[in-house]
Amino acid sequence: MTQVEPRPAARHRPGGHRAAHVDADRWPDVAAVPRASWPVRAVTQAVLERALRRLPLRMRFPDGTTLGLGGPLVEVRNPEAFHARIGTRGLIGFGESYMAGEWDAPDLVGALTVLAAHAADLIPPRLQRLRGLWAQRQPLTQRNTPDGSRSNISRHYDLSNDLFALFLDETLTYSSAVFRGFPADWSLLAAAQHRKIDRLLDLAGVGEGARLLEIGTGWGELALRAAARGAYVTSLTLSREQRDLALDRVRAAGHADRVSIELCDYREARGTYDAIVSVEMIEAVGAEFWPVYFRTLDERLAPGGRAALQAITMPHERMLASRDTHTWIQKYIFPGGLVPSTQAIEQTVHEHTGLDMAARDGFGAHYAETLRLWRERFTDRADEVAALGFDETFRRLWTFYLAYSEAGFRSGYLDVQHYLFTKERSAR
Template sequence: MSTVEPRPVARPLTREHRICPVDAGRWPDVATLPRASWPVRAVTRAVLERALRRLPLRVRFADGTTLGLGGPRINVHDSMAFHARIGTSGLIGFGESYMAGEWDAPDLVGALTVLAAHAADLVPPSLQRLRDLWAQRQPAAQRNTPDGSRSNISHHYDLSNDLFALFLDETLTYSAAVFRGFPADWSRLAAAQHRKIDRLLDLARVGGGTRLLEIGTGWGELALRAAARGAHVTSLTLSAQQRDLALRRVRQAGLADRVSIELRDYREARGTYDAIVSVEMIEAVGAEFWPVYFRTLDQRLIPGGRAALQAITMPHQRMLASRYTHTWIQKYVFPGGLIPSTQAIEETVRDHTALTVTDREGFGPHYAETLRLWRERFTDRADQVAALGFDDTFRRLWTFYLAYSEAGFRSGYLDVQQYLLTKEGTAR
């Protein structure tokens, strides 16, 4: 939508636009408003009005204009800023406008769920065909080379162990749980996380004496649970803060003789293993390196070995349309991240390895409930988040991130899968 004129020059928000105070040093692109000309804002407004009129939403602008067929409400406090950001930065601008407090929604998840459900047809086909002209490209600095991956992972996972502990349950598990029924309840979240972990360990047939490679340690719960079964676990992570806490938990559990946690890239893995487990790590690999990732699994598994993966997925055509686009999530939450499709995973396994996709099961609604519990906990503990030094803009960013993710699963735009990959041969 910004192709009608050169790249705009950013300018500081005026007082009337600065609905939330923003630290320009920490959040330069939120604290400044792009200088979008009247034609850019007019085209943006026309495109948005066309889309919003057909959606089950109520979008109320500051001048009293209301669009939509009815449903979850969005209140746009500053129409000029809202249109300027979207007109120059698309969905990145939409997210930055929320971070700046220029729009709000009483039911943020509900509003974002409607938008996610219509993601494929919000922009007219004529503009979709011009996507490469107006969509921002992924920065070269965020490529998931070994050095780039370390930087990308640190950006998110080294924020603060204390921050994550505020909204995760006592298992410190940061991936989809598997519940027995809905609605999910916080008191059952830890058990639901153990249920998810046990399903993966069962898929990989992890038991006494199993040599297990884990790619992506998190804070160590899966390694602890595998070691408690009698497995010998080598776990790899790129997050120094996660490794420190995971090692402490391993020592406290008395399992240091069975668990080794290494600050190492998956491409640096050595040795061979009876089983491999990797939970929601492929989203940080990047399409360029998917073949390398799956070849690593193949090379590290013994004949007859089994790999159990958990992966967030999205529709294949949407993945193809957005795989080179720089997104709000990549800019602020997961730099270098890309969610694959089930088709992309299965084609990569087929074309680049001797592994076979033996089983796959999706459970997206369980992730929506997991995210709801995290989001509610994060909101309830906003004062404690602030006490850790995270400002209001950060808290709005994370509220949007958790709600945006939950909406993806509630709309069906996103799913989460557990895969079993097997390698022919006879296990030892």
């Protein structure tokens, strides 16, 4: 199987020096430290020092200087590069500096949790008001048009089925589980994923003979459990790698007569269904296309039908502040992605569909536990990740991604919701 590693969309001019151990062809923006003038570095250092005076965090530099009120430790190994990256690229530079090994943390999740909990006030208000001048904008090439969505999805989900299999449980479910209690144990993850799937199928009323549309196949576990209930499933995906493996799993389970998996954009869906389920798909849609996505649910749902969604959410004011900004997670993990707020979801549904919101339930702590288990598994199997052809920079990238996401849920900056939307029956 050919392995594909993500490449940044554009190559930047080399800076003052290079991270010699980083492959410059695969990771040009990590290998090259951007040029930053002394004033930029000085302002960046001053902003960091100001923030650290109020944070329960310790940041230690090579000369022994330590800043912060105490708490999780951040070891800065290369202050010049660290300040240059943050000063020129903001949070993208912060993540790239970690990828380059210019800083590290014994408790990475703990350090990132402190930063996530204070995300709204890390930057002084006067600089926040000038965000449009210094923050990078989302590239037009990552718009979630039908063609753009195919490219964006492929860059993450077509990396390698073997890679995902190394840190996911045997259900190959890549979304939050629902546990019975904490702390969770790896041996319980598969059952917790089934509990989540069954909860969604119950919300949507999926049973014998139901016609179910699934938007976002993953590797097929939800479709398999729906088929086992006697439902007829049409599942849509844009990932060729996922579709191939999901089809193999459907055939192996003997459900080929009940499950159809189509390489198809949600905007191309046809027909009507008794139920729709979509798990963590809304985050890949983009704000521009949220009305289209929810109108598709409305149009594809038969009168009296039910749609169950699992959606990651963030605070509305933070979503508004960052929705046009290009982030590290968009550059390296989910191009074109945007986490909505509950307010944005509910307002879009109200303004653009005839659906009624019947239920909403948040369970962010369960996602933090799910991510912890994935991160620990990924770390434990680092040698096997390397054997698949993924280099050290990729492994640091994914370690940071999993820790960064876990920290978002542990801090409360992120949440995850189960939504139920219903459609009125036609008047007789």
